[in-house]
Amino acid sequence: MKNILEINNVNKIYRNSVKALDNIELNIKEGEIFSLLGPNGAGKSTLINSICGIVNFNSGTIKINGYDNVKEYRKARQITGIVPQELYLESFETVWKNVNYSRGLFGKPKNYKYVEHLLKLLSLWDKKDSKIKELSGGMKRRVLIAKALSHQPKLLFLDEPTASIDVELRKETWDIVRKLNQNGTTIVLTTHYIEEAEELSSRVAIINDGKIILVDETDKLIKKLGEKSIKIQLKNEEVNLNENIKKQYNFEVNKNILTFKYNIKEDNINLTKMLNEIENNGYQIKDFVTEQSSLEEIFIKLIKEDKKS
């Protein structure tokens, strides 16, 4: 699949000397949902604002669908949309005027049918004549999405789309993101909610202190860096495990539960052998469950490692 976004060696230093982006290299494939994960102040917003032309970056190149976003900014921006993190809207304008204004700004002629379709898609049609100040927070966010989509962009950036919104609305936003992606829009979202990245995106980049620490497919990332654990519940009430086995598998013992942790990429683990050894030592297995570390745990681990280095 071709790259819709290519970022090469992008650096950004703010006037207060803070280095917000440090040699960013990143490619986004057409048609994917990509998550940019990182803690607050990591550089997520600076990166997408640099791509969209809201912030000037100091060096490097950004190409959107092959167009340089500085030299060929018109072509690059015509196919890009951004939904900001905050609810930046003009309170006294109606939904309809707000969305049509955005379409005009991006150089597109009036197309009331498309705007109607968009507002219906985002469940805003019945609010088209309402002023922004009369809308709820969730509706305002959907208006921002409608504005960003008003010029039919190929590439949509969502800056923390579900920050400070309730669970129900978060699920609703996720559904919208999926729907947009199904309609052919490539989506890049920034988030610090791991659950969001895990739920929505096919690939993830982790950014910290302006550097991209890692880029990978979400599932692969979990597999590659994920820790698995097996909790083995024994029939015996008291467990007095042979020291050799305990050391060999580094079991954590809690009453009659043995916890064995391992990394999925280690291929020298023989679980059948381990279970047999437990039985051979006179213990009967009652039950066992496996648990896999979430993206959140991986994220924390990576950030900690990055800070140490």
Next chain:
Amino acid sequence: MNYFGVKAILIHELDRFKRTLLQSLASPIITTSLYFIVFGTAIGSRIKEIDGINYGSYIVPGMIMLTILTQALSNASFAIYFQKFTSTIYEIHASPLSSFEIILGFVGAAAIKSVIIGLIIIITAGFFVDIEIQHPILMIFFLILTSITFSLFGFIVGLYADGFEGLQIIPILVITPLTFLGGSFYSIAMLPEFWQKISLLNPVLYLISGFRYSFYEVSDVSLLTSIITIFTILISCILFISYTFIKGYKIKD
């Protein structure tokens, strides 16, 4: 050229003018009427003609200039500052608009509003005094060019302002005094020689003088000097805005 983008800004800004029609139009009309009642009728009836023109009629061009300068400046400065204040300017930055097109949209809208207000004041003044416009094309030329120039100036003020207070400083502390002292309500020939020379340092004097010439063919300075002055201010504003955009100062991080 992003024609639709410029049009979107123009319509968006003129919509704001429509939404606040009462304060946009009523305020200059009421203020102008009060000036005519006080200066034109109450005080003006006791003042003899200036350059053969009735005092009430004489002050019309100065009155229009006073309103245009302040309106153009405050409309343009508020428009761009409001976008910065509400952070909705992100959308302008993200759109495929050049700096020139952004300025064209904002300054164009502010200038259109100012020209409309100027024409309304002329009509309002007609209810109080007799007005003659000897050179209508020259009058329209000054009206449009002054509106554009001071809208550009207002755009700069709006870009650099760090708060609503900053928007008020230039109109209140600079433009209004310069307009009052620039012969809006008198001819500088009525001043002592020393103050006449001081008045010649005031650029607004040249604008009012040229504008008054288009009405009554009387002026404090030559028409050519007035035209050169307005173009000088216009070019200075364009150069300053260009410099600001090139440097990106106060526009983008």
